[in-house]
Amino acid sequence: MTNSHNIRTIFLTLVLSLSFSIHAQVNDQGTKKLVIILQELQAQFNVQFNYAEDQVADVSVTTPPAYTSLSEIISYLEKNTALTFTRVDEKFILVKLRDELLLCGYLKDKDNLKPIVSATVQGDKSATITDENGFFQLRIRSLKEQISIRHIGYKTILRSYERFFKSDCGFIYMRSQAESLSQITISNYITSGIHKMTDGSFNINFKSFDMLPGMIENDVLQAVQAFPGIQSTNETVSNINIRGGTHDQNLLLWDGIKMYQSGHFFGLISMYNPQITQQVSLLKNGSDPSYTDGVSGTISMQTDKSLNQTLKASIGANFTDVNAFVDAPLGKKSSIQVAARKSLNDFVETPTYKAYFERIEENTEVEENQPNIINSDKTFDFYDASFRWLYKINDTNEIRLNAILVSNKLNFNETATIDMMEESRESSLTQNSFAAGLFYRNIWRDKFITTLEVYETDYRLKAINVNILDAQRFLQENSVSETSAKLQVEYLLNDKLTVLGGYHFVETEVTNLDDVDEPVFRFLVSEVVRTHGVFSQATYTSHDQNTYLKLGVRHNYIDKFKKHLTEPRFSFTQIVADKFTVEVLGELKHQNTSQIINFQNDFLGIEKRRWQLSNDQDIPVIKSQQVSTGISYNDHGWLASVEAYHKKVTGITSQSQGFQNQFEFTKSQGNYQVLGLGVLVRKKIANINTWISYSFMKNDYEFKELESARFPSNFDITHAFTSGITYTQKNLKVGLGFNWRFGKPITEPVLGNELINQEINFNTTNSSRLDDYMRLDLSAAYKIKISPKLKADVAFAVWNILDRENQIEQFFDVTDDRIDETTQFSLGMTPNVSFRLFF
Template structure:
């Protein structure tokens, strides 16, 4: 009897199998002579034993009938190639060549030889500073060491500074940004889908004061001050369910880059931060697909090759409210309609036949025209629609009228990349993005129809030229043209009233940036300048940007970031009842007068310590944004109907402590903020910002065991500022008398979340089953309150966050 993994002559093992399974092996003695194997005693069948021996010896074991097995030498296929630089034709030594489990490197003459076991697998060639290249077996099999040319990677100055910043798949980059790679993404508390805009809220200094992805606050800024890009397209909408779910399909969105400061000169807009989402840039050679469902939607995804040099990705989602109303779906619907006309109508009016639907479709097509030319096309279409009937008994007759709210984004882009030489690359990006918010409010008592529309249409053309001087220096230059048109419509049929305001603004920009990386890779510097010209106002803006990082004493990194930025669009609230009170914000263009161009500047510095699974990161920052309007801040106190321009100033600090032990990961983050307004025309000029969340703490854990992933997290932050009426004199002349603005606060916010994912196989296809619970303790968190005067009484209106909300997901890959 053999012991486990005991080294035995192959001939002896063959004799053992002949006796055990009553079979005969046919072979020449020289075939097995001198060969030994570590025999695995756990093998349960003859087929398992043959497969094991074939893998261990590289011999070919073939069944001949039921009881005879032939043993022959396995003819090994050898491929040969020569690795060269695309332009200079220089030979590249020590390039890595891999095909399945087989790997080798090129010699000093750039030549490699590779054994081939599976001809269907691609040959992957990697070389530092060059783009990864994929070659098929058929391209090399009948040729004598043909040349294979590699293209320089023009992004090589950018690299990971800290890997697994919070969990696997989240990295900090040496230019100050944070990257999420969803192909390597682990798991975060409360999330079972890779929700892009929910995931970025796990970084210190990033949160949503009302739990929605349509109100993300980066270092105290408003959501409209975030530049949100999807494959280079600026998006003016961010969520489904009017903000509870990200509208960007996680199946096609593979990478996310978050910049809180130190932006590249390439980017316009976003005085608070940039969220840059990207799909995969790799031409896929093999069909992939996925189907899934959770308690809010069903979804599907395919990535299929189109010929040898092209592939197309398509992803789509559809809400399930038309078919079944799950507890999660109902909780989301109740949350968005809370304290709106949808949930509570006036007098004897009742609402019925409420329905909500959302869907999205994303497409990305890649075409590698030549080794030097690449083309990418993108398209996205997103739609939300809410419908309900308003019913009343008028003059003993039942009357019913339909009200609705729709929100839609549709955008397309073309991206053409040309590598002229190994040092020079140009990229042309053109996009058109359109956003439309429309509501029809049927006032049944007055037989009135109120139509409101907010439409944004933007066209952009950007040309970038990247020139790599050497391994240390890289130049980036370019030109950017943007035309933005914003239309606002208010239309009432009785009495007849129509207001249509349409404005257009064109902006030209040139930018230049130099990147430096030391040969040791320890020092990185990016210096950029962006010149903007707003033709309508004859306004010129010069915006410097910089990022610097230096690694010292092996485990420490010092970082300094800074930027000047501006933006020409912002969101305002004219009346809290606009658009049925659900998505009441509308986009508007700057007019350089009572709606100024918003300008921001900030600087930050920090230090990191990273060793043996420990990470400590501490940052301090200062930020000032001018040109904001009171209407853009969502006041619901004495300044609700006041129009004024002003600024806000933020001083803050952020800390992250993380410890990773094998498959266990835990982190603790803390953010401090002192955020205040200055409005010179208001009765009180300085007071705390509506987004002044002084203290915020997050504690999370994630654990992976084989195919199971579990995560839990706790969130706490101080309540947001609020303004309360005077106790002794709450109203006068039908006007509420308020105390000092934002002198009080809501109750502290607390939430515990949990999620778990399990990977398994169904019919040899990968499958995932996941569960999550948002707000496990069902904590009643007040996220907003305001006051209204009714019947000579001051009434307090409160808005609450989601209660305990479960969710489940199932996905099948094929």
């Protein structure tokens, strides 16, 4: 009995254990974590579920039957859980507790409809931030709970929960603060990423920038030359002429810091690293009264102002340099950007590098070999490094720190045989810039904004020129040191009207040195000018955004000269029938610095211009008056724009204009007047964008001490014509561009009577011209996706693909009773290739 009983007991236990085991296996196989189900549905139906993790983490549900549609599965899940599933749009589905109040939405910029990332959405007891799509969701306790939505630079939204939509997650639009009054009037003005603003300025956004033919990378100072009325008569970015002015009359700003140097290779490429420079504002007229200097125009470059939350990096190389860029977060409130470039010639001398070097040494002391003297061991090197640190203390306070370091260095040896002994000495030329700036911004009560900008900028040009036969060393230096502090206050009265005011202090010191060791000679001059400026402005935008009016005035006091200057500025834009835009701009400006040429062989004849300060006597304060008006038509991919302008600049000196004729060594004061017209026609069809621009300019000097009558300016390019076509298809971009213009004015000797008393007998000033300039450029770029986290860009460009010899300068000298004619030419066919990896 006992054995039989034991056997039955064991058998029953095994059966019960097996049944429990089988039952448990069924339960395990029949239920799943809701999180896993949602992940599977996301992959199967290409949707995104948004939910609070703590609400679904412990929820399990019996595996849904094999339904064929997503709606059937969602209905099943709602019946078997305490959750609701709300379809926000085709892709996003919101998951929440059935009886919970939840606010969700997509935050967007009212002006450009882009998502606003990292905005703070806060209730009484909870808070969140928007994601990369601008999406957020926030738990709410009651219908009356107050919700605030804040992001620096935008007007804060403050309202109760019941005033928001509750049925779904809609769009919430935020309006920027004072900046909202300046809108885009014409998008993709020449090509994608170039926009015309309501204040008359142009904005180049390199994040969405398409392509300009001939450019291998986003060279800032090459890009601005695509606009009508802006050219470089010698193809360098250190000689950009805006509406007939000289390069020193341009205000160059890098994140608000004034720069006195613009290029590498002494002007052949921009010194501003394209990886860190994200936007450019071009103002030819009607600038804000907060700006000083720049009587011809302003080129304001900006780094990215957004706070990065993920690590981004890239490395690249082209035929001139190797470069790297890093954008790294420092917690949730701070990020840094670092960019650096170094010339490639330490590793290899590419055809592009050789072409650039030959171009800068042409007709200089680097190239010229006197009898019995050999110039050898020529080396050139450049580098730059840029830094930006951004710290958003909170939603209303922001600090930004910028720094930039730039260097160009040229060395060569002069060798000669003296007294049967070979001797060699080194000549050199260095050009350096260092600048740093601090920016602080605070938003008080949403409508009141204060900004403080402080910077220090330093520039130095140094040349050592040896004369080995005479055992002489000639040292030349030109340096600029400038300190600036600007405090600005903005107040947004309402959605239509903004007023601002501020104070601006600038101290500029310029030092020039000429030092000869044999015979001993030393000439050192250091001068300082301090300027105090107060400014105010009112900006009005109508409710329908069709009318824009900006009125401003700046009053300056130059303490050294006890001089007061009042400068009104205005900008008016009217949009008619959504297709036509009419604008009128005007301004008065002044500047205290200019560049002069004392001798054509100064600084080895390469960078022969030196900065100087006005002294209010033989070097007066430069002043400008300018007015322009234009009309544009924009509809169905067509853009047609016509703009006429008149500009007068007084207080210029003959030394600042680069004369190489009978006035080369003459010191005189004068002015120039420009009457001009710019025309642009652009058409976009699907993936093809094409444009044609024409510029007419009558630019005349008036130097009463030189000639009684007015005569053409050295920068009088009467007619200029450019056209381009770009094609974009997925990852491929191709562009072809054509440039043609009148030749530069020159002064030739009188034919048949060229010499009188061993001096050149020049004809009427600037009565002749060089041959017409013509250039055809090609660019192509392709994006490659190597992996989800690794991408690459490959680009190819050819400058002057027809290899045309374009004359850019011509001058005459007397040697042994005869006239020597020297002609300088532009770059020939110059290819370039770049490759960049993005991490």
